[in-house]
Amino acid sequence: MKLTFYGGIREIGGTKILLEDKNTAIFLDFGKSYHESSKYFEEFLNPRVVHGLKDYLELGLLPKKQGIYRQDLINILHKENEKNISYCEPKIDGIILSHGHLDHAGYISFLDPKIPVYTSKETVAVLNAFSISRPKSLENEILELSLRDVEDPRKRKKRRRKFKIVGNMKPFYIKDLEITPISIDHSLPGACMFLIKTSKGNILYSGDFRLSELKKSKKQKIYSFFKKAKIKVFLCEGTRVKEQSVLTEQEVYKKALASVKKTKELVVVDYSIGDIMRFKTLLKIAKETNRLIALPYNYFNYLMVMEKNGVLRKNGIRKSDFGKTILYAKKKITFKKWERNLLKNCKTCTSDDIKKNKRGFMLVLNFFQVQELIDIKPDKNSYYLRAITEPHSEEMEISEERFINWIKHFKMQGLKKDEHNPKKKVFERAHISGHISGKELADFIKHIKPETLIPVHAEFPEEFKKMHKKVILVKKGESLEFN
Numbered sequence: 001m002k003l004t005f006y007g008g009i010r011e012i013g014g015t016k017i018l019l020e021d022k023n024t025a026i027f028l029d030f031g032k033s034y035h036e037s038s039k040y041f042e043e044f045l046n047p048r049v050v051h052g053l054k055d056y057l058e059l060g061l062l063p064k065k066q067g068i069y070r071q072d073l074i075n076i077l078h079k080e081n082e083k084n085i086s087y088c089e090p091k092i093d094g095i096i097l098s099h100g101h102l103d104h105a106g107y108i109s110f111l112d113p114k115i116p117v118y119t120s121k122e123t124v125a126v127l128n129a130f131s132i133s134r135p136k137s138l139e140n141e142i143l144e145l146s147l148r149d150v151e152d153p154r155k156r157k158k159r160r161r162k163f164k165i166v167g168n169m170k171p172f173y174i175k176d177l178e179i180t181p182i183s184i185d186h187s188l189p190g191a192c193m194f195l196i197k198t199s200k201g202n203i204l205y206s207g208d209f210r211l212s213e214l215k216k217s218k219k220q221k222i223y224s225f226f227k228k229a230k231i232k233v234f235l236c237e238g239t240r241v242k243e244q245s246v247l248t249e250q251e252v253y254k255k256a257l258a259s260v261k262k263t264k265e266l267v268v269v270d271y272s273i274g275d276i277m278r279f280k281t282l283l284k285i286a287k288e289t290n291r292l293i294a295l296p297y298n299y300f301n302y303l304m305v306m307e308k309n310g311v312l313r314k315n316g317i318r319k320s321d322f323g324k325t326i327l328y329a330k331k332k333i334t335f336k337k338w339e340r341n342l343l344k345n346c347k348t349c350t351s352d353d354i355k356k357n358k359r360g361f362m363l364v365l366n367f368f369q370v371q372e373l374i375d376i377k378p379d380k381n382s383y384y385l386r387a388i389t390e391p392h393s394e395e396m397e398i399s400e401e402r403f404i405n406w407i408k409h410f411k412m413q414g415l416k417k418d419e420h421n422p423k424k425k426v427f428e429r430a431h432i433s434g435h436i437s438g439k440e441l442a443d444f445i446k447h448i449k450p451e452t453l454i455p456v457h458a459e460f461p462e463e464f465k466k467m468h469k470k471v472i473l474v475k476k477g478e479s480l481e482f483n
Helices: 054-058 071-079 102-110 121-133 216-229 249-262 276-288 297-308 319-324 337-345 351-356 367-376 394-409 438-448 461-466
Strands: 002-007 016-021 024-030 094-096 117-119 144-146 158-160 163-165 172-174 177-183 192-198 201-205 231-237 267-271 292-295 325-328 361-364 383-387 415-418 421-427 452-456 479-481
Touching: 016 192, 024 102, 121 163, 121 297, 201 216, 216 438, 231 438, 249 276, 249 383, 267 276, 276 292, 276 319, 276 361, 276 383, 292 297, 297 319, 297 325, 297 337, 319 325, 351 367, 367 394, 394 415, 394 421, 452 461
Parallel strands: 024 094, 094 117, 117 163, 201 231, 231 452, 267 361, 267 383, 292 325, 292 361
Antiparallel strands: 002 016, 002 479, 016 024, 144 158, 172 177, 177 192, 192 201, 415 421
């Protein structure tokens, strides 16, 4: 049995782990590395999509490996006299996709569509919602490919990728490997861990997860299942491995509710579009404070797709709850088809409507939509609720500083003094992470008792040595063989 680590090592995301055993080869996720990509690219400096794989391979964003990539993209390389990779029938039998965040799913776009992707029903719904509202691009061809054998986009053939739906605790096979998905909580619906039976013992791949929102009975069931499984290798995420605080969504609710209740006029809120639990919290606050949640096109579309696929109902949100939501009809010159459908079928409001009745709304605007404040003109009686993670890169810190300038300009509430620099302002936040804390992680490892632990999706993997006696720290591109 062999594991090769092509991404997700000493970084958050970008996970790409190849498992080879029993004449079977599968990837555990195939994500985009934002950390590696940011070394070379930024908002207006991007990979040249006309060259297909070329820029990604040159800069090490994708592994130079035969038998995994799309034929149309390899044809582009050959036309440009780049012969390092040739097309052949896939040498990979499947992709195990833990969830729909792009740092785990994003670079599936480049893979041969003959390679099936195994994931939960909810994850397919998430990917479908994102594919509708995100701009059409090479990196947004996870579900459907636009074959680039011709340059004119209008003449390109479309091809759907093969997705195979897996169920919680229901074993399935990829050739000779038996794999069991275990649904787990994360900040996106549909997240799964995977238990893989290999010739050298059971491997558990964590994906991204947290335990703080699980009922005690479900946690005990998971602990019991993994303990009986006798895990040989635990591939474990460690996004928050150094953090000891254990927060809950209930605490987010209490903090946000207190702030909204004190606000005399408009509440503007920012939350991660995929976080159904956070939307549920905001919906509850809107009901208790008699406000409408006004959602931009992309947020509204996401929720509509989730509702259609039963994801909202599964998370305790009923269709009738949408009486407290309304589409924020931002002024635009041109509209995409899906935006026109929303305008046609949904109740809408405009910036003028909100401006006339600031007390009646919670308006969702993220950093890329904040210009709408110019039309609405909030003031010192309005509040900006930042219900999203703190910046964790230099680029995000720069964006955050610009964001704060907007809030200062309109003299809105929602900022506080930075405890490390009193001259600096930062956002008051109401947020919990989608990732397990170090404190909970140590307890989880103690309960499931893996023989060997390999940290992935972690900037500080050495911290795991405080939690387990046998930790293997790997390097990007390194292979491990288990005999």
